[in-house]
Each structure stands twice: as C-alpha cells, then as structure tokens.
Amino acid sequence: MRNTVLIPTYRRPLDLSRCLLALQAQTKPVDQLILVVRDTDTETWEFLAEFNSQNLPLQTVTVTQSGVVAALNAGLAAVVGDIFSITDDDAAPHPDWLEKINAHFLSDSSIGGVGGRDWVHYGDKIEDGEQPIVGKLQWCGRVIGNHHLGVGEPREVDVLKGVNMSFRTQAIGQLKFDHRMRGTGAQVHFEMAFTLTLKRAGWKMIYDPSVAVDHYPAQRFDEDQRHNFNEVAFINLVHNETLVLLEHLPRSRHVVFWLWAVLVGTRESLGLIQWLRLLPSQGQIAGRKLIGSWRGRWQARKQFVIRNS
Template sequence: MAFDFSSSKPGPPQNENSRGLTITIVVPTLDRIDFLERCLDSIKQQTHVPDEIVVATHEWDSTTAAYLRSAAPFPCPIRQSVTREKGVIANMQAAINITKSNVVALLDDDVTLHPNWIEKVLCHFESQPRPSGVGGKDFLQDDPAGRQIEPLTRRVGVFAWTGHLSGNHHRGTGPPREVDVLKGCNCAYDGVLLRRIGLDHSLRGSGAQVGWELSLAFDIKKTGGRLVYDPSIQVDHWIAPRHDESLLNRTSTQTVEFQHMIYNGFCIMRRKAKLHHYWGHVTHALLWGNRSACGAIRSVLLVLSGDQDAWRRFAVVFHCWVESVRTTHRPARSTAPTT
C-alpha cells in the first residue's frame, strides 16, 4: 500500500538531472517524528534534489502518517509505503517494490546527510565499471568526543580469510574502494538489481533484523556485482531509540533481539559464505567472540576476572549456532564475497 503526498502539497521545481540518472531515497521509520523530520530536512538541503522520497512505515504507525499529511511543501515528491508485517525488512521491501528509479538509496531515519551526499552517490553510479552498490561513512553521535579520538582505518567492510568481518564504516579513511558489505544506514544500490534480488525475509527479529545488509551483499556478489565504500559520502548518525525486543540496545545480552542478532549471523554465513569463511566465523565465535557474545576461551577469562554472567552469554552463542545448523540448509556450492 502506498500514499502520495506530493500532489496536494507541491514544492518548488526539482533540479535538472544532467546525468540522466534518477534516484529515490527510502527512509524506514516507526514513530520517531523528531528524527524523521531532521533526516528529511537534510535531504531538502542537498545540492542535488532526489527524484522522490519514500517513507516506509507500518500500518499501526498513525503518528508518521499524520506528520506526512501535514508536512510543509518539499522540493520533490514524498510517498508513504505501508506494510502490515513487523520488522524493517518488510518495511523496506514494501518501499523498494514501488520505486522505479535507477538508483535506490536506503537510509536510517536517525541520520542527517551532508549536503553533497546525493551528488557524490550519483557520481559513482555514472562511473565505469558501474557499481551495484555505494556506501559511505557515518559519524556516530553517541559520544562525539570519544569518537573523534578513535583511530581511522582503511580496513572497512571486508572479510578476513578467517571469515571475520571488519565493519568500521564509521572509522573509514582513504580513497573509494571495493568492499564486501555496506552499512545499512548509509547506502544506495542499483535500482533494477535491488528490486530483482529483494531483501532476505528469513532473518529473525521484529525490529532492526540485524544482518540484512550482509545477506544482501552476498546476493549482490553472487550476481557479479561490486560494492564501493567511499568515506567522503558522509552522514551524521544520531542513534535513535528502537522499538523492537531490544528496546534500546542490541548489545543488551538478555534480550530476544540479542539472540536474533547472533542467530542471523550464523545463518547468513552458513547459507551464503564460502566454506572456509563459514567455519572461520564459527570457530572465532565459539572460541573467542567478543565481550558481549563471548566464546568459550573468552568466557573463561571473563569469569576469572569476576564476570560471572559470561558463561550464560557463551551458552546463548552456542545455542544459536546449534539452532542455525538445525534450521538452515547449506547449499552444495557457496557464493561468497571475495576478499
């Protein structure tokens, strides 16, 4: 279901698109008007106006619908897609399905775009060879002072031979380069390819459904597509409250969403990664992991240092891996991103 708010509230004329490429910006949201309004305002300030915006909502989110009906005129058409299903994947898929543009950007509602964001994205899509997806850097605003002293890195969004995935999109530096995965708050994809592939509806969760970007990256790489990370494509990321089972934080280890995050990671790697990447991922997760999702060795060290809850967290990780093996079929031949 979709609603068009552009005809009743026409805005100023759009900029001419000299490149011939059209771009739609999809913004999934759920009852976070303050963040959505700030995000839309940053789109309004772009040096290149998008061809349209689709605000992706759920049918029970009457607050967002009311806001869109009463919003001030905008420089481009704004449509609202509506879905009855829970989770961001169904939310975004409903929006993607009604797009027609050459390029479809996916943004979190809690980001604000730097003024040349669209211009830089379209520059990549008009280059040759044309990428299948483009993403950039998000400046996390949860602790601005602390984030400013974090070391920068060129190792962003790539797999090691062990199967360990380096994120670091918020700390990226250097020139544009090909990567294995983009960050979902700041990315854009070839519209035809995205509409054909779609998102992974098998992932668990009723909110953020962690891992959809990784699953999509595997599917794009399977087609021979390229993903490009450019740290000059920048957004500010304000980390809004969430409305899923995790309430506020996916790293809260006693939530259902924490279990979904671990389970989704195992399932994606089992179904779509190269065999050595999959077993490297499993070995690292079960033996070492990280402080919240700790493996066996790390949990022993944490218990000895006084963290008695570490054993429970390791048990969650082990249970999620066993369940992923039980519920997920691994294909005979795998098609993973190459490092």
C-alpha cells in the same frame, strides 16, 4: 540518473523531521522519496499530515508487518529510480550525499552498491576515530564493520551498512531483503545478507568515507535496545549473522568457521576466548552471552541444513 531515497520509519517523528530537512538540502535533488510507515504508527502519520514537504517528491508506503526487512521490501516494490539509497530515520545525510553517490555509479557500470561513513552522535559528542579496514569478510568468517570510523580513499568492500547504502536498480533485479532475518524491529545483519548476495553475483560494493551521514542512534521499539543486553535480541543477532555466513562462505571453509566461532568469536558473537576476555568486566552477563551465541549459531545451522538437505 534518477535517484530514489528509501526510508523505513517507526515512531520517531522528531528524528524523521531532521532527516527530511537534510534531504531537502541536497545539492543533487531527490527524484523520488519513499517513506515506509507502519499502519499503526499514529505518531508518524500525524507528523506527516503537518509536514511541509516543499520540493521533496514524497510518497508513503504502508506496511502492516513489523521489522525493517518487511518495510524495505514494501518500499523496494515502489522504487522507480536508477539508483536507490537507503538511510535511517535517525540519520541526516550530508548535503553532497546523493551527488557523490551518483558520481560513483556513473564512473563504473560494474558498481552495484555504494556506502559511506556514518558519523555517530551521542548527545554533544561525536564518536571519532580512524580505521582503514571497513566492511570486510575475513577467510575464517569474521566480519569487520567499522563503517562509522572509515578513512582513506574509496575502495571495494564486502559489506555495506544499512544506515548509508545505495544500489543500482539494475543490479538488484528480483532480489529482496531476506525475510528469514530474525527480530521484530532492527533485524541486525539484514544488510550483510543483501550485499554479500550482490557481491557473489559479481557486482562491486564500494565504500567511500566522504559519502557521509550524521547518525543519531534513537530509541528502538523492539527487543533490541542497543546497549542493554536482551537475550532474545542477542540470539537473533547471532542467528542472523551465522545464517548469512554459512550461505556465503565456501563449504570448504565451514569447518574453519565453526572452529573460530566456538573457540574465538567476536564481542557480539562470543566464543570461549571472547567470553574469558569479557568475564572480568561483565561477569554473569558474559556467560549468558556465550550461551546465547552458541544457541544462535546452532539454530542457524539447523535452518541452513534443512534448507540445503
């Protein structure tokens, strides 16, 4: 099988260098490497002009629009491999990453996607832990991630994580990443829309903790600053999640989803119970998150109704 690796990058040349060096060390060589670079990203263009690609079959795709969705769709148009793997510029795949990805796709022709663990580094510390449940969509609409903490044997999941996911080109067909995902950079939950669409089409999504990358969360250059609350980024996150869930949950479960979303929710998309839980530690921020969650949910509902009316 021919392997394409697709990396969207923006203004993080030091992180990108680490990623490219890791790809040079793969036990299964990369057949095509696509870097998607913003036209205004002078830092990355200057880095690439000096970088010694050695055996990497590197090609660049220029994108003028902001956001990871536009970047991935631009890169997707250039993919020629039988399998294409996506990782972030602030990640470093383990040496056997592509070898293990290939083994899964060769083992079962019904596998459409493969993902694995991202070992998250914070300075000298690595976030450690063990979670047996990874990438599952529950009946009420709650999504369990835990891709960075997954342990155990390879198994079927519903959702893969953007920093470490691969797809069979045959399975993709004409599918594109959803341009309705809000945000000017990370566009959180874009991968959920993509993988749930493939899952609904009958393709298996496999999570294998041994298909691993080291992840060094780097600075973002948009409204989403990871650990600092930003109202716009927060509303975008909830909007994206809600829109995807409304489109992929059976209509018979929409009432249950809305009851759970408004009354319970999660730490990222608050309902009343989560607001009460966070109130002692976050105070007014918890209240802003609750209002932002409800706004994001409502905006997604309006968009869903308009599209389906």
